[in-house]
Amino acid sequence: MMEIDFLKNKGNLESLVAEKGKQSLLLHACCAPCSSSVIETLLPFFHITVFFFNPNIYPREEFFRRLSELEIFLPRAFPEVKLIAAGENFHDNEIFAEKNTGYNVSFNEILGKFSEEREGGKRCENCFYSRMMPTALLAERAKFPFWTTTLSVSPHKNADLINRIGMEIQNAAGFGETTRFLPANFKKNDGFKRSLELSREYGLYRQNYCGCLFSKRKAEDRSKNERPATEASSYRLC
Ligand code: SF4
Structure with a gap:
């Protein structure tokens, strides 16, 4: 398995491309700003298909707004990148998961069980x-040799935790060599800064909360006691 954080060990991927050509990668993404610099980083190594799968996003209007932004952004910035969207709201995401992967996700259950937890x-x-x-x-089902997620690009997200979950899924699911998780910390090497630049360049909608109801409430509380925000603190990559 590749060393944790492929950005530290790009040589592996350069050798892979030299040996086998670009491989296909399924990239879980939660919004256009998060996707922007991550796609730019990965594109020299992979044929990318973005998978917008986010039953956490509340309310429905916000879910649809983030999805629409991605649908507009990708053809403009990265026309070679394909997009799979699991539906037009979080309930559709749950149905999609069950139908296409056999996985039963209930985000309301997660919220119910862990409602008192702090963010992170x-x-x-x-x-x-x-x-x-x-x-x-x-x-695995669609035969992508690699998969990963944009989540680690956010400065508010713990890349070690995300990578640990990715490796645990990889090992527990017994995929073998059919598909492999690509560990990374996309905020490194100015990844987050680059996402700000690309978001500005393409005039992307930038949300001010992570996604779920609780993060939305937190953002509302923050804005009540707000000092003038810097650009980087005024929105949240999800
Ligand atoms: S704060 Fe963000 S990552 Fe945490 S549960 Fe809510 S949507 Fe998910």
Whole structure:
């Protein structure tokens, strides 16, 4: 298995491309700003298909807004990148997962169980898992040799945790060599900064909360006590 954080060990991927040509990768993505710099980083190595699978996003209007932005952004910035969207709201995502991967995700259950958790705790860990597991299963079924997620590009997200979940899914699911998780910390090497630049360049909608009801409430509380925000702090990559 590749060393944790492929950005530290790009030589592996350069050798892979030299030996086998570009491989296909299924990239879980939660919004256009998160996807922007991650796609730019991965594109020299992979044929990318973006998978928008986010039953965590609340409310429905926000879910649809983030999806629409991605549908407009990708053909403009990266026309060679394909997009699979699991539906037009979080309930559709759950149905999609069950139908196409056999995985039964209930985000309301996660929220119910872990509603008191701080951001970054058990609720988020389960939220990552509930989005990464269907991505892995779809990658396996649709024969993508690689899969990964954009989540680590956010400065608010713990890349070690995301990579640990990815490796656990990979090992527990017994995919063998059919599909492999690509560990990375996409915020490194100015990945987050680059996402700001690309978001500005393409005039992307930038949300001010991560996605779920609780993160939305937190953002509303923050804005009540707000000092003038810097650009980087005024929105949240999800
Ligand atoms: S804060 Fe973000 S990562 Fe955590 S549970 Fe809510 S949507 Fe998921």
